[in-house]
Amino acid sequence: MTQEAHKVVIVGGGAGGLELAAKLGRKFGPGNIFLVDKEGSHIWKPSLHEVAAGTLDIHREGLSYPMLAKDCGFTFVLGEVRAVDRAARTLLLAPVTFEGCEIFPERSIGYDTLVLALGSKSNFFDTPGTAEYAVALDSTEQAERFRQLLLRALVIVDRDQPLGTARVLNIAIVGGGATGVELAAELVESCKNVAYYGLTHLDPAADVKITLLEGAPRILAALPEKVSDAAHELLSQRGVTVNTSVKVAAIQADGVVDVQGRHYPCDLCVWAAGIKAPALLKETGLPVNPINQIIVDAGLRTEDPAVFAFGDCAQAPWNGTNKFLPARAQVAHQQADFLIPVLSARIAGTEPPSAPFRFKDYGSLVSLGHNRGVGSLMGVLSGKNMFVQGIVARLMYMSLHLMHHRAVLGLVRTANIAIGRLLLKRSAPRVKLH
Numbered sequence: 137m138t139q140e141a142h143k144v145v146i147v148g149g150g151a152g153g154l155e156l157a158a159k160l161g162r163k164f165g166p167g168n169i170f171l172v173d174k175e176g177s178h179i180w181k182p183s184l185h186e187v188a189a190g191t192l193d194i195h196r197e198g199l200s201y202p203m204l205a206k207d208c209g210f211t212f213v214l215g216e217v218r219a220v221d222r223a224a225r226t227l228l229l230a231p232v233t234f235e236g237c238e239i240f241p242e243r244s245i246g247y248d249t250l251v252l253a254l255g256s257k258s259n260f261f262d263t264p265g266t267a268e269y270a271v272a273l274d275s276t277e278q279a280e281r282f283r284q285l286l287l288r289a290l291v292i293v294d295r296d297q298p299l300g301t302a303r304v305l306n307i308a309i310v311g312g313g314a315t316g317v318e319l320a321a322e323l324v325e326s327c328k329n330v331a332y333y334g335l336t337h338l339d340p341a342a343d344v345k346i347t348l349l350e351g352a353p354r355i356l357a358a359l360p361e362k363v364s365d366a367a368h369e370l371l372s373q374r375g376v377t378v379n380t381s382v383k384v385a386a387i388q389a390d391g392v393v394d395v396q397g398r399h400y401p402c403d404l405c406v407w408a409a410g411i412k413a414p415a416l417l418k419e420t421g422l423p424v425n426p427i428n429q430i431i432v433d434a435g436l437r438t439e440d441p442a443v444f445a446f447g448d449c450a451q452a453p454w455n456g457t458n459k460f461l462p463a464r465a466q467v468a469h470q471q472a473d474f475l476i477p478v479l480s481a482r483i484a485g486t487e488p489p490s491a492p493f494r495f496k497d498y499g500s501l502v503s504l505g506h507n508r509g510v511g512s513l514m515g516v517l518s519g520k521n522m523f524v525q526g527i528v529a530r531l532m533y534m535s536l537h538l539m540h541h542r543a544v545l546g547l548v549r550t551a552n553i554a555i556g557r558l559l560l561k562r563s564a565p566r567v568k569l570h
């Protein structure tokens with residue numbers, strides 16, 4: 137009689153989950169490692185602001201999960217997890233449909249070890265009007281939708297210019313964290329490029345107004361003040377209006393209103409303020425915090441010995457302090473690496489290493505469009521934050537994405553992709569126009 141393989145099921149093939157599945161898949165193969173995702177292809181989420189601005193084409197960027205499964209040696213299961221039955225150690229997957237046709241029925245999948253890496257979504261904090269008038273950048277569909285709304289709005293402004301009826305296009309971004317700041321910079325570039333490709337009546341500097349609204353006294357509040365100041369200055373130089381200490385009370389059809397009743401006109405509003413984990417996690421019966429993140433210990437273990445959680449969907453302690461790790465790709469990446477020996481031991485039936493996860497903060501980089509970036513890096517020798525900016529910061533930012541590809545695809549294929557993209561850039565428009 138053959139012994140059944142220990143089944144590790146990872147839910148969520150994002151920044152953390154995919155790296156974990158790829159690395160474990162190479163080690164153990166498809167009989168042991170299963171990855172479940174509701175999407176058919178993977179995109180590195182920190183790229184979504186570039187998709188929204190049209191400076192990155194999702195159809196070129198996405199990596200197909202079935203391809204990755206074949207190459208990395210895991211089993212891919214397409215479907216949205218609806219429920220977790222911890223007593224029966226099974227997951228319930230919603231039916232997969234396409235244009236009303238059911239492709240896969242509702243199914244269940246069993247596990248010996250479950251790893252939850254479902255990421256997070258925008259937190260609207262019950263702000264009135266967000267569902268109707270604000271776009272979030274949680275998925276490729278939302279980012280693509282925003283890009284198309286933007287393109288339509290720009291074409292209308294350009295069309296109406298000669299008629300003398302054109303209005304200024306106002307874009308408001310709520311949230312001055314990395315996502316909001318990067319999006320603002322990318323939009324400046326994208327509007328400039330759209331004008332370059334045929335919208336000859338449009339003057340992006342005069343006809344498009346981008347406003348960034350941040351509740352804290354400074355943007356990039358989680359980063360050192362020097363980084364905030366540099367980003368603020370760069371955005372201002374590029375014509376972005378940065379308003380800090382603005383607490384948004386509601387989004388309306390024609391603008392954003394703050395708690396003091398001030399009105400910021402806007403035709404397009406992006407919500408990039410705060411996150412929350414999927415509500416499904418609350419229903420697992422495991423302890424969660426007020427934003428639905430599963431509470432894990434320093435070993436990324438939940439209360440249930442068969443269930444681990446990491447990345448944005450988990451609240452994990454920050455290196456023995458009473459603070460919690462931030463929702464960042466860098467954290468998810470390091471946690472995935474931490475879990476490899478732990479899960480390998482579970483598969484082999486041996487004692488897993490007992491050392492806790494320790495986050496090494498290598499600093500934070502923020503992209504501010506073409507050839508620009510700012511950030512702080514942890515000095516290797518000094519152990520202190522070093523300020524970096526300009527093209528060096530931008531190149532280092534781009535290398536983070538390549539590092540993710542390397543973890544998933546390996547060095548040679550990542551190098552091929554990087555060279556391919558460089559060559560494609562020379563034959564494609566600088567912004568996606570269709």
Ligand SMILES: Cc1cc2nc3c(=O)[nH]c(=O)nc-3n(C[C@H](O)[C@H](O)[C@H](O)COP(=O)(O)OP(=O)(O)OC[C@H]3O[C@@H](n4cnc5c(N)ncnc54)[C@H](O)[C@@H]3O)c2cc1C
Binds near residue numbers: 173175185449501
């Ligand atoms: C626009 C933007 C810019 C960002 N920029 C940066 C940055 O510059 N630097 C940085 O460090 N971080 C950045 N972040 C944050 C970073 O993207 C996240 O911290 C990181 O992606 C978290 O990784 P994760 O694996 O936990 O989740 P994710 O990468 O979000 O992956 C979650 C996966 O779970 C899947 N999933 C969700 N629910 C289900 C379900 N019920 N069933 C099946 N599958 C499911 C999703 O399809 C997805 O593939 C940015 C985020 C955004 C939105």
